Amino acid sequence: MQQRTALVIGNANYVGPNTIKLKNPVNDAEAIARKLKKYNFSITSVLDGTFADMRTALNNFQSTIKPQGVALVFFAGHGIQIDGENFLFACDTDASGEGQAKYSSLSLNQIIDVLDRSKADTKIVILDACRENPFVTTWHRSGINRGLASIFAPRGTIIAFATSPGQVAADGLAANGTYTGALLQHIDAPDTPIETVFKRTRNTVAANTAGKQITWEHTSLAGDFYFNTSAISFVTTYAASSIADSLFVLDPGKTSHQIIRGLKTIDWYTQNPAIGRVTPAFANTVKDETLFVLGRNIYQAAHGGARSAEAFIQNFVDKTSGMKSEKIRALLDGIIFEIFFDSKGELRETIKGNMFDEVFELQKFAQFKDSFEFIASTLIGTHGDFYTVPGKGHTLSVTVVTKTEKKGNIITGVFIDTVNVFRLTDPEYAVEDGEPTLARSISQDVFEEQLAKDLIVPQRLLQVRYTPALQPSDKIRYPYGWGVSKK
Structure with a gap:
């Protein structure tokens, strides 16, 4: 890079x-x-x-x-x-x-x-x-x-x-x-x-x-320089109309396009039956660039709460059993891509994260290695700003600092590479010196699940240490209006 x-x-x-x-x-x-x-x-x-x-x-x-x-x-x-x-x-x-x-x-x-x-x-x-x-x-x-x-x-x-x-x-x-x-x-x-x-x-x-x-x-520049490189210019595996799928023209005569159209609706009663039509035998007949768009829309539906789409991702290994390897690759590439990129092929300001952990659980399977390498290289090429690049499989280690108060241990810092990234994100929750900080009490498991989402790292790859050390049963207090940020 x-x-x-x-x-x-x-x-x-x-x-x-x-x-x-x-x-x-x-x-x-x-x-x-x-x-x-x-x-x-x-x-x-x-x-x-x-x-x-x-x-x-x-x-x-x-x-x-x-x-x-x-x-x-x-x-x-x-x-x-x-x-x-x-x-x-x-x-x-x-x-x-x-x-x-x-x-x-x-x-x-x-x-x-x-x-x-x-x-x-x-x-x-x-x-x-x-x-x-x-x-x-x-x-x-x-x-x-x-x-x-x-x-x-x-x-x-x-x-x-x-x-x-x-x-x-x-x-x-x-x-x-x-x-x-x-x-x-x-x-x-x-x-x-x-x-x-x-x-x-x-x-x-x-x-x-x-x-x-x-x-x-x-x-006297010898070559081209771009501040903002979109996925359209970086990714050559799929057509521009698949990367910026707002350009993808639906043909009502094609079954694959009918499925995509069904998934694009904000109607679970339409989305769920559409997923049922995505069988291995059918997928093997579809062009890779169309499967990429189909994968994007499967994730879009799952992110929106369509149960069949959620189940398709959660049971991806079984659902794709019998598909050709290149068809699985195109479908999964699209699913992962949708998490990070919008319909113009540009990086999202905020990822679609509702099924992020479920998708990245698939990284444990060797047969899906190419898809996760694809998203990692694409995020690097488009200058995505992450604590650790999704798809690389790297562990992220954080140290959470708490302060003991009457109501419990309140979070005062989240340190990554010696930098405290825990800060006030909503100014309306600012308090004057000496005033108590409003906070909610949560378990460590719930906190670490939220922390993984905020840091955009699979929970299994997030290592959290507390100082001072806490017992597993100890709850912690999370201040309202605070969070982790790279800004």
């Missing part, structure tokens, strides 16, 4: 001489970081950073860049060119004079040099750093120009500017700057080369500023 890493800096609270505070850069940086995490970037982040903070972060970021990987730098804040060289201001940059500014801000050339020396295949720099600066008129130097200067992009690099060389950009009236706000609108487009993402961003920025702000890129 291609390793992706990013340095994200947003500086707004400027305190140095001749600088002014900005409204949007911290919001911009936080929004970009969230978006990049969605696409499997590891993030080194600086918000309202000093010059020392920015240098340290650049060094840390440099150590995270992997060979053949992707390295991205995003900066929002004040930036200026001095004698043709670009500098990105820290919150404590001394802008009282040209020399002071040079030596208390981060040179863009230094960032480019770090990227150029790395062995990353794709290097991306995004600069929303061309705001108007008040000190331009106070230095009285001919070497100082508005905005940022044009810069050479080394091989494998794309550098994107919020506006054309020598021009300035709007800080924006909403929560995000004009440029970053536009970029956030287009970065999610599936299977879209980065150059096209920036072109669409340019069009939106021009429209929002009545043509006054025109974005700019320099590129």
